[in-house]
Every structure is written in C-alpha cells, then in structure tokens.
Amino acid sequence: MADASPSWLGDPPTHRGWWADAAVLLAVVCSGAAMMASLLPQISQWELPTTWDDLRTGRTTSALEKKLEQALPGRDGIIAAANSVRYLLLHGGGKQVLVGRDGWLFLRQEMQVWPTAPMERRIARIASATQWLHRQGLRTKVALVPDKARLYADSWYWAGYPDALRPRYAQALQALRAAGVDTIDLLAPLQAAARNAEVYYRTDTHWNQIGAQVAAQALADAVRNDAFSSGSMPNSLTTPTPNPTPFATTTAPTPSERPGDLIRLMGLEHAPASARPRPDIEHDTTTQALQSPAGDDLFDNAQDHAQDDLLGDYAVPYTLAGTSYSLRGNFVGHLQQALSSPVLNTATDGAGVWRALADYVHDDAFRSAPAQMLLWEIPERLLCAPADDAEQRDWERLGITPL
Template sequence: MSDEGFLPERARWPARIAGVTMLALMAAGAWQMADAVRRQTAPSTSRADFLEGRTTAALEKSLAEALPSRDAAIALANGLRYRLLGGAPEAVRTGHDGMLFLTEEMTWRRDAWRNQAARISLLAGTSASLQKQGVALVVVLVPDKARMLQQQVRGGYPAVLSARYQRAAADLRAAGVAVVTLDDALQPRAGQAYYGSDTHWNQRGAHAAADAVAKQVGGMMQFSERAQFRTSETGGPAPRVGDLVKMMGLANAPGWLRPPIDSEAPLQTEQVGAKDVGAAGLFGATAVPVTLVGTSYSLRANFHGFLQEALGVSVLNAARDGAGFLQSIEEYLRNEAFQSDKPKLIIWEVPERFLQAPLGGEKGFFARTGLGPAGD
C-alpha cells in the first residue's frame, strides 16, 4: 500500500499538489544551481586556502550571488507546505486557528528531572549567596505558551509534562527560593496573552505578568527610591512578524502563504518628571534598586516598562535576547555595575522549559561569578 493510502480522501489532492509543486521547485532549483556553477570562476584551490576554509567560503558566496531567487523559492515551498498540508519545520508546531507553538516546549528529555534538580540547586545556592551580600533574589517562573493554550495544540499537550510547572515551583520554594508563578495571572486571559505567530507573551500578557510580580515583591520588601512611570503608545498598530513565522522561513512570504501575523501599537514607558535611570544602558553607572535578568521574555511586549510602572521603582534591564538559562545573570554578576553598586533585588525571569534543557555552563558558575565555591 502506498503512503497516500493512509491519508483521508479529502487530504489526498492537496498532498498531490504539494508533491508536484515541490518536485517542480526542486527541478527549477537544480537547473538554476547547475547554471550558476557553470558560470562561476573557480575559486583558489591551494592547500592553505582549502584547509582554512577560504575555498568553500568563496564558492558559497559566489553561488549565493548567482541564485537570486533561492530565498523566494524556499519561502514558496514552505508556504505551500503550510497552506496545503498544515506543515511546519520540526522546530515549529502548528495549532488551531493559526496559532503556532515552539516544539521545544512540548519536548520530553530522559534526563529532564535531573537537569531540573541541578538548576534548582543552583538557584538556591545563588539566592543564599546573594542574601549574604544584602541582595534578595526572586525567580519569576514563566509558563510555556503551549501549557497556557493547551486546547489549541494539535494532538494535545503531552501528559508527561502536565505537572512540570507546579513541581518546579514547589521544588524552588522547598529549596528556599522566592518564586513568582504566573499561570494564575495569565490563565484568565490566556487566549489574548500570547502572540499567535511568536513564542512570547504579548502586551496584555506582559502587563498581567508584571502586575503579578510587583504584587508579590511588594509583599516582601519596600523601596525608598520611589518613582512614577507612565506607559503610552508611540504609534498606531503595525504588523509584527513573530519568531515562529521566521523559523518557518515565511517572514517575507505573501500573507496568503503564511500563518496570520500579529498587530500591535508600540509602547514606551517613561519616568514622570525625571529621566528613567533604569534605561540608561545595559550596565549604566546610575544605581537602581532592582535589576531584571533573564531571557527574551523580559525584552518583549514592554514587560520591563510594565514592571517599572507596577513596582514604582527604576529597574535595570540586564536580560539578553537569545540567552539561555545562565548567560544573562552571569554577565551581570561579573560586571563592575554589580560589584560596585549592588541592587536590593534581582528578579530572575526563567522560562519553565529552561529548567529541563540539557546542562551547559552550570559547573563552575559560582566560581566564575564570585558567589563562592558552594554548589560548584
């Protein structure tokens, strides 16, 4: 029996069309590649150039210049796969109503619980070491988008991950780490709290998360350096192509070939009556009572601005785009800004899936950051 026999009748014609289209694109690409190779001047093939990569780099550059329609062809193929079959690259999972998800959020690893235990131990050690220096640590545990929108995940959310978030929060508290959970704050508005074409929360979700963090922090400590902040729109709604659409190779594809993209107005949060010292630079010289470290969640949808507004204090945003579990806080702790003028509070934003990801630079973290040998 052919593979097509496993498809329902209504899905066979789209599959056939997609297959024929892909074959046509492959044939066109092969012809274009052959023609490009024929027209290229042979790069240097000396032993030194070959061993040091100059030969292949020159060939790649010349072929790329000779294939002007390559990106368009790839976008067309990816778009047809999505439109005709609902397909996406392995890293992206399509959901209902045009919603997209990051596959990694639903990936189970054999060593997941061991990795999570190691990272919770590191968080507990970091909290204890910072307390000795008069700095409080609060971990903000960010629930995965797929967890919050389980009803829109095609095929359902993995049962093996259902308890991951609550277990992580419970284990953190048991280890003596102050933790803010956001599932209760985001759940009532979950359908409107995330971008459809992106992994991250949108402005509604970021605002709700910031309010939840400020509420718990306000019950823990008070700040003398009070300030008032105001958030306002700086323009009209504009299209926003999310990271998941980019991962699908459809960022520049026409609208009819890609999932729906989001639209929102840009926001700006400013300190009322004074310069916002929290925005003076990544590690500015001006002292601030609170530092935010973490991932791209802290750099999206004005979360940092909403947090300053809700806390009523300036917050230095030391989060890093594309950072893993440790990069942001390690860079900050090793910087002179922390060494010379410590904040009262560090807010460490951690996506739940990061706790179970493969371990990387955890070994030696305490020695590298000067927090002491404990835990290494």
C-alpha cells in the same frame, strides 16, 4: 520518571495524499534546477581548488558550496517559496514549529518530554546562586514563566497537551520553593487573564503586552507583599523602599504588524503575506518616568534613566535578569510602573538561564552600586531542558560553588 530520550510530537495528520508531498518536492527540485542553470556560465570562471587531494578531502566541494551560496539569485525567496508550499499544502511548520488552529504557532521544544535530572540539577544551582547573592546583600525573587503551549493547548491543531507535561510547572514551582528559592507563580494570573484576552503572541513564543503587564503586576505585588512561601530561605534583608517614581504608559494610536519569531523559525520571514501565517497586530506601548517627587526633569526613557542611575551615585533598587521574555511586550516598562521605581534590565536575548546574571555580577556596577533586589525571570522550558555547552560555560563564568 520520563524516558531517558526526549519524545517529539509529530506533525498533525493530513488528508491531502501523496500528491501534496510530490508538489513540495517538485517545487524544490525545479527551483534548484533553475538556479543551477543560471549559474553555469559563472562556475567556469570561479577559481576552485582542483587537485586530487582537494577533491579527496572535500576542499573543492566546500569552496563550491560557498561560491554557490554567495551567487544564488533570489536564494531567500526560493527558500521561502518552498517553505510556503509546505505550510499551505501540508499545514507544516518545519522542525522547530508546530502549526495550530486560527493562526496559533507553537515551539516544538515546549512539547518535548525530558528526563527530570536536568531540572533537578538546575534548581540546585539556582538555589546556590540565590544563597550566594543573599550573602552579597542582594535579595532575589524568581519569576517562573509558563510555556505558551501550556496556556493555549486548546489551540493545537491535532492533539491534547501531553499528560507527562501537565504537572511539570507545579512540580518545578514546588521544587524551587523547597530548595529555598523565593519563587513567584506566574501561571495562575496569566491563566486568569487568558479567559478574557490573549496573553501570548500567536506567531511568537513570548507573552504579548497584555501578558507582560499581567506578569509584571504579579511580580510587583509579590515584592510589595514580601510574601515568602513556606519553606523558603530565611532572609534578614529588607525589601527595597525607594523614593516613589511615577511612571506612565502611552499607547500608539495606530496599530502595527508584528511578525513573530516562529514565522522566522518556519523560514517564512521572506515569504509574501498571503503565503504565511498572519502576523500579530498590536498598538505599541512605551513607558516613561514622570517628574519625580524630588523635582527632577521628565526622563526621556525609563530604562536609560535606570542605567544612568546605576552608573552614577544612586543605585537602582531593582535589577531584572532574564531572557528574551524580559525584552518583549514592554515587560520592564510595566514592571517599573507597577513598582513605581526604575528597574535595570540586564536580560539577554537568545541566552539561557545564567548569562544575564553572569554578566551582571561581573559588571563594575554590581561591585560599586549593587541593587537591593534581583528579579530573575526563568522560562519553564529552559528550566527543564538539558544544558548545552553554552549554558555550562555561563554557569562556570558565574563562579558560584554549590554549597
């Protein structure tokens, strides 16, 4: 049992001494002084609340802060400069990011040790949701996405992977299956692929196009094999057998830079290239549906075709509910090609476990032309972290009463 409070791992030790901290502080102080000096002529012209009650209750300082934020020249650049000093001198990534070796960045949340209760409660709710979906005629397969920090622990700058987290993925997988949830192991195929190629972005929390293709193929293989693990929920529903729709993936001839979300979380999105980690470089891929056996025309976009079919007379056999992982690395395109079928992607960026599913079951499409199978992508870190108010609201909006 983990401790009741989360344990954060600190920044990597440095040997630069007190002068590095002083340099960062001096840069921030000088930048702030320069900005304030440039604003002095404007402050006298601002109309601010200045009564004693305004001062006492904080209305004056609040109004001043808003004015300053609007008027500060080069505010984004100054903040980026201070964060660049921290990164270059201290090898620090801030409150949300840990800096690894060779340009690898990691989300601190992935190294946080939580109590087991949130995961246990969430798994019970996932089981209730899949049972409810089963009663609606919708078969469900859950794809558990492993943390990037788990796959690339060797790329950390300073320490090994916490012993308390090593068994977590296997424990979560076992607990989901014991609760009757048909769950796909994505860790094993991603680990195998990682021996020969990078499967996650270095500057982003998500899988890259190679990792997305590996995960999509593993999920599609599980759908085709229909191999329910021991102890899973009995299911009399049949696996969807849509008319095969061929898909093809094309690769852009010219590579492009892709600065990841971890660079943004470090506050370095406005920093010059020389003052931040090198962005990932990749050839963009696009997946399109080819001419179908029924003789339809070439679809302009596979996802648009899936959306159009769902709202029309033909229901897309598969719906994908998930998080930002389902929106990265051309995951849905690779999944459609692996399944030879359109897939409706209802994944939501920046949301938790329940939002995409809640949006889908409350949509008219779910009632008028539901899919036959729901593919539900859930990241390991979101399965284990305590729920916040937004996630609780999403669960309540789903409207499923645990059995």
